[in-house]
Amino acid sequence: MPPYIERLVIELTNRCNMKCLFCPHHVLKTRRKDMDFELFKKIIKDISDYNSANSENRLTDIIIFTGMGEQLLYSKFNDAVKYVVSNGLKAHLTTNGLILNDEKYSGMVTSGIDYVNISFHNLTKDSFKYRGTKVSYQKYYNNLLSLIDLHLHKQFSNHLEISVMYSLPDSKEAFLWDQLPSMHFSSYQYILLLLDFLRDIFNLLDKRNIIPETGIGDLLGVYENGTIKNSTVFNLTKNLSLHFTPLQHQVFNTREKLKGEAGKKIELVKKHNAHCYYLRGCPMIFSNGDFIPCGSESTGELTMGTVSFETSFISILNSEKYRQFVKLITAPIDDLNKLPFPCRECMVLNELKWKSSPLC
Ligand SMILES: C[S@@+](CC[C@H](N)C(=O)[O-])C[C@H]1O[C@@H](n2cnc3c(N)ncnc32)[C@H](O)[C@@H]1O
Ligand code: SF4
Ligand code: SF4
Numbered sequence: 001m002p003p004y005i006e007r008l009v010i011e012l013t014n015r016c017n018m019k020c021l022f023c024p025h026h027v028l029k030t031r032r033k034d035m036d037f038e039l040f041k042k043i044i045k046d047i048s049d050y051n052s053a054n055s056e057n058r059l060t061d062i063i064i065f066t067g068m069g070e071q072l073l074y075s076k077f078n079d080a081v082k083y084v085v086s087n088g089l090k091a092h093l094t095t096n097g098l099i100l101n102d103e104k105y106s107g108m109v110t111s112g113i114d115y116v117n118i119s120f121h122n123l124t125k126d127s128f129k130y131r132g133t134k135v136s137y138q139k140y141y142n143n144l145l146s147l148i149d150l151h152l153h154k155q156f157s158n159h160l161e162i163s164v165m166y167s168l169p170d171s172k173e174a175f176l177w178d179q180l181p182s183m184h185f186s187s188y189q190y191i192l193l194l195l196d197f198l199r200d201i202f203n204l205l206d207k208r209n210i211i212p213e214t215g216i217g218d219l220l221g222v223y224e225n226g227t228i229k230n231s232t233v234f235n236l237t238k239n240l241s242l243h244f245t246p247l248q249h250q251v252f253n254t255r256e257k258l259k260g261e262a263g264k265k266i267e268l269v270k271k272h273n274a275h276c277y278y279l280r281g282c283p284m285i286f287s288n289g290d291f292i293p294c295g296s297e298s299t300g301e302l303t304m305g306t307v308s309f310e311t312s313f314i315s316i317l318n319s320e321k322y323r324q325f326v327k328l329i330t331a332p333i334d335d336l337n338k339l340p341f342p343c344r345e346c347m348v349l350n351e352l353k354w355k356s357s358p359l360c
Contacts, residue, residue, distance in 0.1 A: 002317035003326070005060040007092065008047070009284035009295055011067025012040065012074040018096050019132030021180060022165075022247055024298040025068050032069075035287040037076050039309065041083055043285065046312050048087035059314070062114075066094035067284060068298055072104070078111040085112035094119060098135060101143065102150050109156045116158060117243065120144055121165040123193040126182040145200055151240065152208045159239045164197070166190060167247040176257040176266070176352075183247060191220055205236065212236045248347065255345050266352050270336050274349040276329040291316050293325060297342045 013034045016025055044063070051058040063084045065071040072095050074080065084091040092115040093108070100118070108116070122128040128137040144162070151160045167183045185193065198216055205212050214234045219242070231245040258268065282295035289307040290300055304325065305316035316322060329343060336344045343349065 001054075001057055002059060002314070003280055004058065005283055006280050007062040007064045007282060008060045009064050009066055009282050010040070010043065011035070011069060011284060011287045012065055012071050012077065012080060014067060014069035014287050015073050016068075016070045016096075017073060017098050017133065018070065020096075021130040021132070022183070023068075028068055028298070033287045034074055035289070037079070039289060039307070040080060042309065043307060043313050044083055044087050044089065046314055048089065050314055051088065059317075060089070062090045062092055064092040064094065064115075064282075066295075067286065069287070070096055070098070072099055078107055081108060081111040081113050090114040093117065096131075097144060097147070098133060098140065100147060102146060105147055105150060106154070109154075109158055113158050115161070117161040117163055118144065118147070119163045119165075121163060123164060123166075123190075123197055124182060127180075130180055130183070145204065148201065148240070149204050149207070152204060152210060152237070157239065159241070161233070161241045161243050162201075163243040163245050164194075165245050165247050176254065176262050180247075194220065201236070201242070210237055213238075254347065254352075265355055267355055268345060268350045269353045270333070271349055271351050274333045274336075275331060276343065276346075276348050278348055279326060279330065285313065293322070293329075296346055296348060299342060301342055302340060 013032075014025075014028060015032045015034070019026060047059050047063075051061075065077075065080070071077060071093060081091045081093075091111075091113050093113055094117045097118040097120065105116075122131065122137070125137040128140065133140075148160065148162070150156075165183070166185065167180070195216070198219060202212065202216065214236055219234055231243065233241050233243045235241045254268065257263070258266065276294070278294040278296060283291070283293050284295050285291050285307055286300065290303045291305055291307055291313065292300065292302050293304060294302075302325075304322045305311060305319060307313045307316065328339065333339065333349060336349065339349075
């Protein structure tokens with residue numbers, strides 16, 4: 001019996017309308033592709049049938065549309081949401097929000113979307129330039145505020161989450177990202193930028209007579225001394241939240257950086273008691289049908305099988321190849337060399353260490 005999947009990622013398309021420098025999207029080797037809508041429906045129907053036949057051991061309850069691309073470019077996006085909902089599952093979305101206007105947002109909500117995460121990320125015009133779009137920062141920002149206002153005004157029942165990405169310069173990780181200097185802030189700079197952003201959001205809440213569940217002091221407090229390390233979510237209302245997420249180093253990006261200047265000072269070291277806890281969280285079906293066991297693996301090198309009209313998703317989950325992989329990766333790992341490439345160098349199993357004092 002396959003293990004319960006907390007959220008199954010389905011990538012409807014790997015086309016994108018941004019070119020973010022921090023994203024592995026640009027190294028994709030696969031042809032830009034949309035998922036066949038009939039294949040998508042088959043995947044959902046198979047999951048739904050499995051859930052009905054195994055009510056005590058359902059396969060999953062949540063489909064999240066994300067992956068290596070912008071899912072709102074998929075022409076049948078709302079139909080996909082409706083299909084998921086009509087099969088007794090919840091539909092989530094992670095989007096860059098670039099083409100998300102009030103009308104599209106309302107359409108998505110009417111279709112039954114349950115959770116929308118907008119990767120807003122950049123608190124400055126300078127860092128927004130890393131996202132490779134001709135749309136101006138001001139336009140993008142104003143649009144975001146308008147969507148939040150609409151969400152509050154219409155009292156939509158879905159959850160809206162706004163993600164902000166950051167990288168604090170005193171972290172070892174920031175060192176690897178020295179080609180993105182505008183993403184690095186001192187804690188003090190960061191708090192000032194955050195204050196501007198929070199003022200705009202809190203003004204919207206005020207305009208709609210909503211008392212936020214989290215105060216500005218709580219939000220800023222976490223950043224004191226730059227100690228925040230992991231992603232953190234703050235609820236402002238019962239269905240509006242802010243998600244602060246650190247810039248991370250995808251597997252191969254880290255490897256590439258370590259080959260260069262960074263590698264002279266920093267190395268990858270296996271974590272004590274390393275084992276992978278990611279498999280339940282974000283296994284993913286790429287737009288070409290390839291099934292990969294986790295979202296940290298964007299190269300496609302861990303493909304466990306390709307979902308098609310002949311090969312069902314469930315049959316891949318039950319395959320010997322996948323079972324063996326799950327066994328290998330979830331057990332305590334003594335020797336990373338026994339693992340396939342992306343796992344060997346994955347940050348879930350490794351950490352970055354300074355070879356000598358950072359001051360040298
Ligand atoms: C690959 S994107 C796909 C969805 C959509 N295009 C978007 O940008 O929201 C999924 C999420 O991964 C995040 N992401 C991309 N590169 C990242 C990195 N190096 N560190 C942390 N998050 C990253 C994106 O910002 C986004 O929130
Ligand atoms: S983060 Fe999202 S928007 Fe940016 S390039 Fe990657 S897939 Fe596209
Ligand atoms: S160790 Fe492997 S399976 Fe686990 S998150 Fe990393 S790349 Fe994915």
